[in-house]
Amino acid sequence: MHLQGSHWSSAVASADGGGGRSTPLRVDAQRNLEHVLRAAREVFGELGYGAPMEDVARRARVGVGTVYRRFPSKDVLVRRIAQEETARLTDQARAALGQENEPWSALARFLRTSVASGAGRLLPPQVLRVGVDPESEPRVPQQRHAASEAPTGAGSAAAATAAVPSQAAGQPELRLVAQPAASDEQDDAGVATLLEVVGQLVARAREAKELREDVTVADVLLVIATAAPSLPDAAQQAAASARLLDILLDGLRPRPSDH
Template sequence: MHIQDSRWGSTSVVAAAADGHGRRPGESARTTPLRVDAQRNLEHVLRAAREVFGELGYGAPMEDVARRARVGVGTVYRRFPSKDVLVQRIAEEETSRLTEQARTALGQEDEPWSALSRFLRTSVASGAGRLLPPQVLRVGVADESSDAVDLGVEEPRVPQQRVQADHLRLVEQRPAPAEEALDAGIGDAGASALLEVVGQLVERARAAGELRGDVTVSDVLLVIATAAPSLPDAAHQAAASARLLDILLEGLRSRPS
């Protein structure tokens, strides 16, 4: 289904043909319904893109997005002239979404562990981990390695070999162009905002003695990505996510010596 989404669409052309002033006698220009349809199509495309990329990764083709949105692929390309633009839009929205979830947990929970666990539960329940941009993980590793040097720590708190393996698992289904689009699109501002607020959650929980001393921001983001499986049945997916997150949270907590 192809819907003209320009404000100078076919409706306005027909109206213009009726008289010399762009409307029939006694009738106003009918561009608003067209804009409403275009906005509805945009919402369908964005929702479909989140679902498809969440299930198949950012390497999924635009045709799959159009099919899920029940629009023609031409409609998708009118809104997003290339797949890279759509990937950037979804990744930016998801990064912003995670940042807001972290800020909410930080502002509404007095107990450090409650704040961190609330953020993780909210993020996993929303399916955010399936759309977590790989660039955010790489930035997190770089930032924490630098912090370790500044603090005089002899070795990085996140073993590089382990992070690389986890990173590969997250993006192995995603072709390089999609990953490059994420790197180019999110920018330092969005990634830095997310890392800063999650870092506050981590530091508070660690200072309170409730979080293992070796747990980093990258570990927390990996928990979000790992505990958000994509299963065909929504109820099974929710149950599996909750169970897995419970296990992972137990692994994050510090234990009395």
């Protein structure tokens, strides 16, 4: 996963992105929104969150103005994609907990499912930056505030920072943009939930002596990010991911000296 330097900031979200009431979109507007979100997942998955909005627009086959009408800055779009990815990973972790009785099988199932879905290429940056003590509960790192970038900036979402931008207030009113983005607290809550559920998988495997004592939740999520390479050929990508994950899973197992 390619993450380049930038600020992780909040701004004005799309009408349906903040969790509140919204005005129903026209059929063509809804179709454009779906195309933009699909294109963003593909482009950011291939190039990282540093990819420009123009690339997303080209992949969606819409004008860049259409993208900005739905997402007034790239930070807003990145936040939306990362929120969806966090929720998807959380669901996958919960499914593994509920469907596998054996601790190691549950952890391995979560990793295989997540890697196969390509989730690692879209992991929120603050997930990979989290510091987890092996003996403590997972926690979300304290975020620092920074100024937001302009919508046309080419930065990415690599730095786990949060901001309340002044930029949105100075912009002209945008159609189909009716409410503020999800708050930083809501973002943190989603990440914290993911860390908590993955933490249960890690704790169970560690208690069963099936996981190295020094492996943390952050390590497990790093495996997901590392084992999901972006290759042009789908079959080659699947084979490379499976092979790399086998190697990484073996590295998570206790060493003979640990017993």
